Ligand SMILES: Nc1nc2c(c(=O)[nH]1)N[C@H]1C(S)=C(S)[C@@H](COP(=O)(O)O)O[C@H]1N2
């Protein structure tokens with residue numbers, strides 16, 4: 111497969127990697143410096159602050175080491191819409207461990223990503239604990255442009271870099287009884303002071319789950335990068351799930367544990383409010399959220415200011431050819 115280059119040096123020292131990726135043109139960085147981030151985040155920053163050492167903190171938070179030696183998967187090299195500006199994608203996030211607002215990008219910088227280990231276990235023949243180097247050695251990287259749809263009805267188009275979940279399933283070799291997989295996100299109350307830490311209302315840590323059939327579908331992806339670089343913390347560094355036919359909350363960020371199970375695991379949002387956050391949660395224009403319609407989406411693409419265009423929601427977010435078969439009864 112020509113789009114896969116081996117080995118995948120996705121954490122090479124900067125001196126050895128490719129030049130600036132096309133996504134981070136000087137123009138975009140300047141756009142950030144010249145007002146995008148101050149215009150949008152100024153209220154929560156209490157003014158136009160810069161960090162010691164200079165530079166605007168938002169572009170700095172996105173300035174992760176560039177990845178090299180990956181190709182773009184030919185089936186996912188183009189979309190029916192433009193990519194979202196990285197400075198918008200990197201400042202309009204959901205990451206409840208760091209708070210309930212959309213501008214948690216700054217708080218998320220407290221996430222400690224090194225060292226990091228990911229435990230793969232449960233009903234598998236090859237339980238394994240990967241650190242980031244092990245992951246790099248085990249899985250070749252590829253880029254995929256995917257539509258992204260939040261259950262809140264906003265959407266983006268994002269260029270992820272990572273590897274198909276199926277590869278990790280093959281390495282883990284699930285036992286015949288394994289029917290589901292559960293992902294657990296990093297959680298450490300002193301570092302992730304999200305809502306309800308002390309009330310006990312939220313069932314932390316954040317967990318999400320899939321059927322094994324969903325996980326081995328071609329689309330199911332683990333991302334380690336975005337826009338040509340390692341994942342910024344606000345996007346769920348260093349490893350997050352990307353499931354483009356499902357609502358965004360199914361894609362757990364900052365994964366520390368992957369467990370294969372016999373029965374359907376309890377998950378974070380489904381435990382809090384099962385009527386609003388169904389286990390399956392495939393993007394579907396005909397099934398409204400109890401509090402809003404899902405018939406249309408607010409597509410966020412161009413900056414510098416946060417704005418959107420209204421588009422019809424596509425069944426399975428446009429990925430029916432890949433996944434509809436999974437749900438035929
Ligand atoms: N651990 C964790 N993962 C998470 C979330 C979260 O709050 N915590 N939010 C989810 C939701 S609702 C969405 S829409 C996406 C947002 O991903 P992004 O911020 O990279 O766009 O992450 C998902 N994964």
Ligand SMILES: [Mo]
Pocket residue numbers: 204259260261262357358359
């Ligand atoms: Mo979401």
